[in-house]
Amino acid sequence: MSIEDKAEEIQQNLERRFSSIGKGKYARILRMARKPTRDEYIKVLVITAVGLLIIGGVGFIIYLLMDVYFKIP
Template structure:
């Protein structure tokens, strides 16, 4: 039990250390991250749409 408490305490200390190192992103950093994430979502959606068309709609046309 004592070992478990020690492990939990050590884990919490490492989490707190990481949180202390973080900082709030500037507006420019946030917008850049949002644009990249948005483009990634659109790219994955486009790939999914192409796969759908190839596997479902194209056989119906033939």
């Protein structure tokens, strides 16, 4: 089997796998998907940033408590 034949076989396998996108159980979701508006995007961005700050703050407080009370020599 030549390199061209192998490449063609790989190409056909990939096309076969991706041809079913949009036809399965997620097809409805893909058809309903749309680009978010600027306001939606900013809201998601702000909520994500606040969540990261809260989680980072809690982690930092835990680190400080561990450093003060459980100091390993």
